Amino acid sequence: MSGPIGVFDSGYGGLTVLRELVNRLPGYDYLYLGDNARSPYGNRSFETVYEYTLQCVRWFFDQGCPLVILACNTASAKALRSIQQKDLPQLAPDRRVLGVIRPTTELIGTFSRTGSVGILATNGTVASGSYPVEINRFFPDLKVYQEACPMWVPLVENGEYNSAGADFFIRKNLDNLLSKGSDIDTVLLACTHYPLLRDKIQAALPEGIQLLSQGQIVAESLADYLQRHPEIEERCRRGNDRRFYTTDSPEDFDNHATAFFGEAVRSERCQL
Structure with missing residues (x-):
């Protein structure tokens, strides 16, 4: 059936x-x-x-x-x-x-030239450690840096993804992430809400850093x-x-x- x-x-x-x-x-x-x-x-x-x-x-x-x-x-x-x-x-x-985690972690290492990637996700996903663990299975030498973005989902769900408030929190979290790994060249949006913030995130990232969505x-x-x-x-x-x-x-x-x-x-x- x-x-x-x-x-x-x-x-x-x-x-x-x-x-x-x-x-x-x-x-x-x-x-x-x-x-x-x-x-x-x-x-x-x-x-x-x-x-x-x-x-x-x-x-x-x-x-x-x-x-x-x-x-x-x-x-x-x-x-x-x-x-x-x-x-x-x-x-x-x-x-x-x-x-949605396994398909992404099977490929993410192929996008990075420097061997360093950043993960932007919710508190729960970051705390679970799922991304570093799964990525290590496929790319054991890849350096993985995570940043929890607790304000991003509420901003998106309340229709504030084009607001100045979104700009503030995006820049804050990206600064935090990039301070953890100066050679990050690939950033993954590890939450399905985040594509609505994609344009703002891309604009706030330094040139040369590629941004991946999961869909x-x-x-x-x-x-x-x-x-x-x-x-x-x-x-x-x-x-x-x-x-x-x-x-x-x-x-x-x-x-x-x-x-x-x-x-x-x-x-x-x-x-x-």
């Missing part, structure tokens, strides 16, 4: 990933869930993020999704491994849950995954249908979502 590809985020940020998935893999059905009623996840404990994420994964499975993408760095960092190893074998051994990398990785796993791909329904759900107000979700997804969104509220 086939079903849509599930895409999950604690809020709106995963829509930047969904946009790239639709661009790269059109034709599939997609089901998006934003847990806006309980966002942001970035400052919550490992246990809470795991509990919330597992609850949402169960919801996707109830909707018939054979594959769920955690388009949320915090959920990928704090919950994915436990769900894959502990829960999936009992809950749904024939289904898959993937994250296109994750989309290419998923295309490769589906090619390598036809048993999953053949269960991903093709009808070019996209549905959006939120755990909070659909009106608020729709008003914010357009900036992330790039086109108008009509969502429904769901009860977990």
